[in-house]
Amino acid sequence: MNSLERIKATIQFQKTDRVPVIAQVFGHASTFAGVNLREYISDGAVLARGQLRALEHYQYDAVFALMDVNVESEAVGSRLTYRENEYPVIKSYVAESTELKDLRIPDPRQAGRMPELLKAAGILNNEVGDAVLVVGCVVGPMTLATQLLGMERALYLAIDDPETFEKWLDFSTDVCIRFGTAQLESGVHLPIVFDPASTPDVIPPQFYREFVMPHVKRVFRTFKKAGSLANWLHTAGPVASILPYYSQIGVDIANIDYCVDPLHAIEIVPKTCIDGNIKPFSFMQETPGAIARESSKLIKIFADRGGFILSSGCEIPRESKPENITAMVMETRQEGN
Amino acid sequence: MERLIVALIEGERDQAIEETRKLIDAGFKEEQIISDGVEKAMEQLDTKCTVESFNLLEIMLCGRAVMGVMNELYPSEGLYPPQTKGTVVIAALEGDVHDLGKNILKTVLAASGYRVVDQGKDCSLKQLIDSAQKEGAIAIGISGLVTTVVTQVRQAKKQLDKKGLGYINVLAGGAVLKQASAADLGVDYVAQTAFDGLHYLAQKSGENNE
Numbered sequence: 001m002n003s004l005e006r007i008k009a010t011i012q013f014q015k016t017d018r019v020p021v022i023a024q025v026f027g028h029a030s031t032f033a034g035v036n037l038r039e040y041i042s043d044g045a046v047l048a049r050g051q052l053r054a055l056e057h058y059q060y061d062a063v064f065a066l067m068d069v070n071v072e073s074e075a076v077g078s079r080l081t082y083r084e085n086e087y088p089v090i091k092s093y094v095a096e097s098t099e100l101k102d103l104r105i106p107d108p109r110q111a112g113r114m115p116e117l118l119k120a121a122g123i124l125n126n127e128v129g130d131a132v133l134v135v136g137c138v139v140g141p142m143t144l145a146t147q148l149l150g151m152e153r154a155l156y157l158a159i160d161d162p163e164t165f166e167k168w169l170d171f172s173t174d175v176c177i178r179f180g181t182a183q184l185e186s187g188v189h190l191p192i193v194f195d196p197a198s199t200p201d202v203i204p205p206q207f208y209r210e211f212v213m214p215h216v217k218r219v220f221r222t223f224k225k226a227g228s229l230a231n232w233l234h235t236a237g238p239v240a241s242i243l244p245y246y247s248q249i250g251v252d253i254a255n256i257d258y259c260v261d262p263l264h265a266i267e268i269v270p271k272t273c274i275d276g277n278i279k280p281f282s283f284m285q286e287t288p289g290a291i292a293r294e295s296s297k298l299i300k301i302f303a304d305r306g307g308f309i310l311s312s313g314c315e316i317p318r319e320s321k322p323e324n325i326t327a328m329v330m331e332t333r334q335e336g337n
Numbered sequence: 338m339e340r341l342i343v344a345l346i347e348g349e350r351d352q353a354i355e356e357t358r359k360l361i362d363a364g365f366k367e368e369q370i371i372s373d374g375v376e377k378a379m380e381q382l383d384t385k386c387t388v389e390s391f392n393l394l395e396i397m398l399c400g401r402a403v404m405g406v407m408n409e410l411y412p413s414e415g416l417y418p419p420q421t422k423g424t425v426v427i428a429a430l431e432g433d434v435h436d437l438g439k440n441i442l443k444t445v446l447a448a449s450g451y452r453v454v455d456q457g458k459d460c461s462l463k464q465l466i467d468s469a470q471k472e473g474a475i476a477i478g479i480s481g482l483v484t485t486v487v488t489q490v491r492q493a494k495k496q497l498d499k500k501g502l503g504y505i506n507v508l509a510g511g512a513v514l515k516q517a518s519a520a521d522l523g524v525d526y527v528a529q530t531a532f533d534g535l536h537y538l539a540q541k542s543g544e545n546n547e
Contacts, residue, residue, distance in 0.1 A: 284487070
């Protein structure tokens with residue numbers, strides 16, 4: 001069974017040769033490319049090189065054509081500050097200088113760093129796409145809206161003028177769909193939807209249901225039609241209170257962060273594949289033995305149920321100890337059936 | 338006063354300001370509106386916001402309403418009424434430009450009777466410590482959303498000790514830092530939410546007053 005077959009079977013709750021493992025290695029792969037983070041997230045060929053070398057080293061089941069969370073916002077018109085070994089941050093939000101009616105959906109083949117990400121997707125597909133899951137990434141509509149407007153302005157707008165906020169969400173949804181569809185055309189098997197601004201740490205579940213859910217649903221419906229292998233939603237944070245909405249949204253893979261009890265998640269989404277949920281910080285802080293124990297514990301929890309991909313709860317920090325990532329991967333080799 | 342409390346908890350800024358005006362017209366003193374209205378509202382919000390149900394939106398709306406009331410009461414002094422519970426210096430350290438969580442902490446502490454000195458984001462550890470010394474702080478609050486600040490956080494207490502300021506409590510919080518233990522970071526406390534940090538400070542203040 002190769003990685004791609006293993007992932008496909010796991011999503012369908014079918015028997016596999018071992019538990020699949022996806023380390024959420026993004027910026028950490030810059031070290032494998034031999035470059036700083038800034039170069040890694042600016043050049044699709046470099047990004048692909050880092051991902052392929054990291055795959056060769058760690059032998060997990062997926063690679064990521066993923067730069068950072070500001071690719072879409074930048075392509076729409078926000079200005080970023082780039083730093084050598086930090087992800088870029090937004091210097092000025094596009095909404096500070098441009099009205100919504102004057103904004104255009106960016107063309108992924110031309111706008112900002114989008115073409116570079118598509119280039120990375122193409123290279124990864126050519127190199128390993130027949131055997132390893134190639135994952136793209138879009139930020140969710142809510143997250144993009146907060147990155148076009150600024151978080152505070154977005155949240156206050158949602159309360160003070162919900163109709164206008166809906167329009168921003170509609171626009172953001174269109175951006176997500178256009179970018180994700182282009183990624184699928186370029187070779188990713190699926191674009192993960194990363195939506196940290198929708199975490200219950202930021203908005204209450206009722207807000208999620210009313211504002212966010214319909215838009216994420218539209219994104220996933222369109223991705224499936226465009227050939228996406230599965231709908232993978234990564235909201236981050238304590239998502240238990242919004243997990244009940246995942247089946248309505250059409251989620252096939254639900255990422256759970258370290259603060260979500262896996263047993264509780266199983267109760268809420270019994271028929272949805274789950275990935276997670278080792279604490280990201282522990283890859284920096286802990287020992288390989290501790291990571292192996294945590295991995296083993298998770299594998300055992302899901303042993304009878306199936307539908308589980310061993311992973312970190314969120315991105316594995318760039319500064320993580322490589323031996324800790326190896327410890328997670330190796331645990332699936334030792335006991336994961 | 339109860340109507341003001343309800344308006345604040347529900348984040349209804351305009352209504353909260355309106356209720357404040359009515360209270361002033363009825364002869365209530367500013368200090369009383371703060372202690373019996375604003376601080377009571379924060380206590381009730383605190384009870385409502387457990388770690389499981391804490392969300393930024395509700396706190397932001399309440400915070401905006403609180404600031405509206407504060408500006409109504411102290412138009413020339415901005416957010417800060419005369420505080421009595423001590424000074425807390427807060428910042429996001431160098432390399433971290435996220436300040437929403439820090440701003441929430443600022444509001445929660447200020448509305449609960451602390452004087453808050455905000456050193457902003459992307460702040461050097463030296464600047465933070467110098468400020469704590471200058472302001473006579475009882476505590477430092479560090480918000481961290483990126484892993485690269487961890488090294489600086491680990492230095493905070495050591496630097497304070499070197500300057501003979503080891504009595505200043507160091508609190509850490511934010512999406513990255515709250516994954517770590519206080520021992521991991523070498524700080525006095527890791528707060529899961531702004532209110533969690535507030536409880537810690539209240540407990541420390543209580544100990545010092547005993």
